[in-house]
Amino acid sequence: MKRIVKKVAVLGSGVMGSRIACHFAGAGIPVLLLDMAADGPDRNRIVNDALASAVKSSPSPVYTKDVVKRIATGNFEDDLKEVATCDWVIEVVVERLDIKQQLFEKVEQYRTPGTLITSNTSGIPIHLMCQGRSEDFIKHFCGTHFFNPPRYLRLLEIIPTPGTDPAVIDFLVEFGDHILGKTTVLCKDTPAFIANRVGVFSIMAIFSLMDELGLSIDEVEALTGPMIGRPKSATFRTADVVGIDTLAKVAKGVFENCPEDEAKQLFVIPAWLERMVANKWLGDKTGQGFFKKxxxxxxxxxxxVLDLKTFEYGPRIKPKFASLEAAKLIETLPAKLKMLMSGQDKAGEFYRQFHYNLFAYVSHRIPEISDELYRIDDAMKAGFGWEIGPFESWDAAGVAKTVEAMKAAGFRVAAWVEEMLAAGHHAFYTIENGKRKAYDPVSKACKLLPGSDAFIILNNYGDKTVWKNSSCRLYDIGNDVLALQWNTKMGTIGGDVLSGIQTSVEKAESGFKGLVIANEGANFSAGANVGLIFMLAVEQEYDELDMAVRLFQNTSMRVRYSSVPVVLAPHGLALGGGCELSLHADKVCAAAETYTGLVEMGVGLIPGGGGTKEFTLRAADEVQHGEPENIPLQNRFLTIATAKVSTSATEAFELGIYRTGHDAMIINQDRRIAEAKRSVIELYDSGYVAPVPRTDIKVLGRSALGALLAGINGMQKGNYATDHDALVAKKLAYVMCGGDLSAPTLVSEQYLLDLERQNFLSLCGERKTLERLQSVIKTGKPVRN
Incomplete structure (x- = not known):
């Protein structure tokens, strides 16, 4: 019988519990959120306050505020019996074994046999929690460890007990992947499981190296952040966010409960860390930690920043290392890591010592915490935000070469690594026909990674390259489907990318079913190349600027009117030009965490790649019988005029960027490219016919223009908009109304594109627009002028 989860109970509404409830609700699943009964008439005050606090928190735990409607609240005394109506019960109460066991005893009085029952513990052995419970309870019980915040950190560790039914584990792995959008990693019931075991080891190893090499906090932050593919929060900022007491607790737990750990001494808490805990300098939760605002x-x-010698706070100092400066010129992370580890300055020594420590440690954790090395990499990427995992980093450095260097430096690797190299396997990962394989220490062979057919990673198709230029690469991803990605900074779109899109459409039309456009890395696209626009505008190269805008518009229309389907698979930032491409695709398969919008107003421009035209067209199509014609137009105008960016793919549907019933939200980001490929095939096989350019777009002319201009003047007089904001908004209104027409008129797409381009170019000649563009180039943010 197929198991279906129609309703979930979350027991405990603290920071984790309330956010887990929000994530399930965001996935479309009704939730019952329970906590202790409060004194007084409002017995649900504790749970209701916790949920309200979670929803107001930043970053938001919900895709949209409406998600909260799927969460019902209650308390343990009055409402625990309601777990009988739930298909999955998740315990998220305080980390004390006795309290958890007592709660499970009560739950079992009401729980329906066959219901899933799991704990979100991060430190208590899973098998101890179900002692004394029934056979059915034990069979359906395991650990499901979400990482905080659950919406954004994609790791879900699943920890079975000896009594857990394997079918339950299989179900949770699949459910976590497909429904919750998680990287589900099967773990053993060992202290701190996988991610925290390796992650906290990494932090403690860095603490030790910092003392040994005499590095400051600012220096360590520079060495351990994005430069090596780690989050901007690097090491010490991460500790402040997680909680310094939590970090110390996990480290002490490993030290006390892992007597056979060969690196056990690294988990001993430094005196300065003990002092911070004693001072209650615990990070963000207490207002100060390693950093203080x-x-x-x-x-x-x-x-x-805290000086660990004087224990006084002082101004931050930007460190400089020769190795870091040189590494900035290297584009790919594997090549950058290899170079950094060969550096001859203090930074190079830090990277060698740290990575030798890390490589040795993870090699010895197999088979203790996992039988498969790829699970450790997956856990670190999804749980700690590492761009590549430790074994992937080891591959980048060169396994055989590094092992010899480690031996010379006194580091000992696990025997299975030596056996792997002796057998002729020179890397932990290999790629064959676009599929990734990982070395398996048990069978001593390379095995295909699970889900290889469901996940498409474009970088794995390097040997299937059909065409490329300096920024783009076009792949044959099988089944007569092509896929394009580009590798510019932040996915910005310039001439090379536009040329790449046009060429890719052309090649797809000559013998393929269609084209997928997607990028890997942090973002899809931050928009058009602002530097190029600024340069051409400052030098008053208006003919070249006109050609550049025409090229963008023509590319958008080439995507729209291709003779084969073109499907986009955006994720992360999809701003400006990245949003405009989405507006013109046959279909969009967007990751849930896609932040998209037409943001050109912020830099003193209007959308010039077809975005203004497309919003005008959609507004005309949205007019309902009996509804004033200007209402959809006003809504679309305001979305552009306020540079509204969706906080999720769900909100992008609400903003009308994605089309309900047509485009798709993919909650697991790793599946978006495979889903886009499936959509291309489905559109083609169903008899795809290219759309016909529109000539029937009704624009409203002066009547609507007058209303919009009146609203703009009101915002200007109320000091809600600067004079330049008002000027740009008036240009936008002019285009969206079809110009100064005396009456509503039917116009073509090309008519609107011409208006769009002319007004975009006119704004490029405005001094205040140039000031905004320059500010974005220098600081990343537009000046308000």
Whole structure:
């Protein structure tokens, strides 16, 4: 019988519990959220306050505020019996074994046999929690460890007990992947499981190296952040966010409960860390930790950093290392890591010592915490935000060469690594026909990674390259489908990318079913190349600027009117030009975490790659019988005029960027490219016919223009918009109304594109627009002028 989860109970509404409830609700599943009964008439005050606090928190735990409607609240005394109506019960109460066991005893009085029952513990052995419970309870019980915040950190560790039914584990792995969008990693019931075991080891190893090499906190942050594919929060900022007491607790837990761990001494808490815990300097939760935010003499916010020798806070200092400066010129992370580890300065020594420590440690954790090395990499990428995992990093450095260097430096690797190299396997990962294989220490062979057919990673198709230029690469991903990606900074779109899109459409039309456009890395696209626009505008190269805008518009229309389907699979940022491409695709398969919008107003421009035209066209199509014709137009105008960016793919549907019933949200980001490929095949096989250019778009002319201009003037007089904001908004209104027409008129797409381009170019000649563009180039943010 196929198991279906129609309703979930979450027991405990603290930071984790309330956010787990929000994530399930965001996935479309009704939730019952319970906590202790409060004194007084409002017995649900504790749970309701916790949920309200979670929804107001930043970053938001919900895709849209409406998600909360799927969460019902209650308390353990009055409402625990309601777990009988739930298909999955998740315990998220305080980390004390006795309290958890007592709660499970009560739950079993009401739980329906066959119901899933799991704990979100991060530190208590899973098998101890179900002692004394019934056979059915034990059979359906395991650990499901979500990482905080559950919406954004994609790791879900699943930890079975000896009594857990294997079918339950199989179901949770699949459910976590397909429904919750998680990287589900099967773990053994060992202290701290996988991610925290390796992640906290990494942090403690860095603490030790910092003392040994005499590095400051600022220096360590520079060495351990994005430069090596780690989050911007690097090491110490991560500790502040997680909680310094939590970090110390996990480290102590490993030290006390892992007597056979060869690196056990690294988990001993440094004296300065003990002092911080004693001082209650625990990070964000107490307002200060390794960093402290203050208001300076000018009233501006300033971040101070702790000096671990004096225990006083002082201004941050930007460190400089020769190795880091040289590495900035290297584009790919594997090549960058290899270079950094060969550096001859203090940074190079740090990278060698740290990675030798890390490589040795993870080699010895097999088979203790996992039988498969890829699970450790998956856990670190999904749980700690590493761009590549430790074994992938080891591959980048060169396994055989590094092992010899490690031996010379006194580091001992596990025997299975030596056996792997002796047998002729020179890397932990290999790629064959676009499929990734990982070395398996048990069978001593390379095995295909699970889900290889469901996940498409474009970088695995390097040997299937059909065409490329300096920015783009076009792959044959099988089944007569092509896929294009580009590798520019932040996915910005310039001439090379536009040429690449046009060429890719052309090649797809000559013998293929269609084209997928997607990028890997952090973002799909941050929009058009602002630097190029600024340069051409400052030098008053208006003919070239006109050609550049025409090229973008023509590319958008080439995507729209291709003779084969073109499907986009955006994720992360999909702004400006990245959003405009989505507006013109046959279908969009967007990751749930896609932040998209037409943001050109912020830099003093209007959308010039077809975005203004497309929003005008959609507004005309949205007019309902009996509805004032200007209402959809006003809504679309405001979305552009306020540079509204969706906080999720769900909100992008609400903004009308994605089309309900047509485009798709893919909750597991890793599946979006495979889903886009499936959509291309489905569209083609169902008898795809290219759409016909529109000539029947009804624009409203002066009547609507007058209303929009009146609204803009009101915002300007109320000081809600600067004079330049008003000027740009008026240009936008002019285009969206079809110009100064005396009456509503039917126009073509090309008519609107011409209006769009002309007004975009006119704004490029405005001094304040140039100031905004320059500010974005220098600081990443537009100046308000």
């Amino acid at each position: 203050i208001k300076n003499d000018r009233g501006a916010s300033e971040i101070l």
